[in-house]
Amino acid sequence: MIRSTHARRPAVFTRRTWIETAARMGLAATVSHSLPLDLLAQATDKDPRLITRSVRPPDFETPVELLDDFITPVAAFFVRNHMLPPAVDKGSWTLAIDGEVASPETFSLADLRRMPATTVTATIECAGNGRAFFEPPVAGIQWGRGAVGTARWTGVRVVDLLRRAGIRRDATHVWMAGGDRPMGAQPAFVRQLPIAKALDVDTLVAHSMNGEPLPLLHGSPFRVVVPAWEGAYSVKWLNRLTAATREHDGFWVTGSYRYPTKRVAPGSVVAAQDMAPVSGLVVKSLITQPLEGAVLAPGRVTVAGFAWAGEYDITRVDISVDGGASWQSARLTGERAKHAWRRFERSVQLTRPEAYALLSRATDSRGRTQPVLPAWNPAGYLWNAPDVVRVEVRS
């Protein structure tokens, strides 16, 4: 029997808008002092059904009811920030390319828009998606099932920018710096990519999301998009790309987004030398139909959703209506894009008037299948148990 991933639901979060939540918590005054007005305007452009996981910094989760489309609307796309978005003047914001290059370059938004554009359809998932389901609990934002979404990202290939600046052959890494506003003593958000992933033709500096200019909360005027890798590589408010011959030694590389190299006992402390960076996403699925708690008439029911596996393809998805005792294979359908999730659907018979746990379990081209119990790790990354939705059939 597979345990329900909804067993422990965070109690404190409600589906209110960020503004409503701020007001309810008595933070409205603080908010208007500490955040630029354009952020307030942008925040209200988000779907009011988003789940507020944090007010400061603004972190919003997408409720599963808004994840039933192959392309996630911009208004519904989850938001993950470690600090505060900057006050952005799109006209003067620049991207510097420096380090191990023949001639350092600076690009404005207008410069990037003049360069050849590439569009990549990619699913972005936060490494901490599903953190709330780990036992024992781990610290951090208690994301449920919706820190994931798929968008069409348009921009300039990172490889084209690095070549324009004449990247040297001995560069091993590219450091990516975001222009967020730290809260207190937070170090600047600088992440790194190994050179091969930076030069991948699908790694972009994106200025558009689903055909619209990138909104502030998603990194305006431009951000990195690193398809297939966990979301923290996709640095927003990008202001510098540095070609380097060594690893970056800042907190966001050495102190976070790291995962034990061996399985560890739940609740243990893991030494820094026994951790490695999280990179590619694991195999995972999400049931978007029916919704948790649905009351259904007896008969045939379509179980549908999305499955993704980072750099690998989804090869099958199985559905169970009996808590994992038996499985039926789902049809893979809809648009197929290299770095995007894949739609699955299965019509199942739910005849008896009783409660059901509907499960989905994906397998990928590397042979990975969603585990019954994902490995516990200190930061609660990469939760990927089979998804579970509980419904009731009433005659």
Ligand code: MTE
């Ligand atoms: N970039 C900057 N500059 N600052 C951040 O806090 N968060 C990262 C990444 N890029 C972050 C960032 C994380 S953890 C994730 S999951 C994605 O952005 C989320 O992208 P989104 O907010 O557009 O959904």
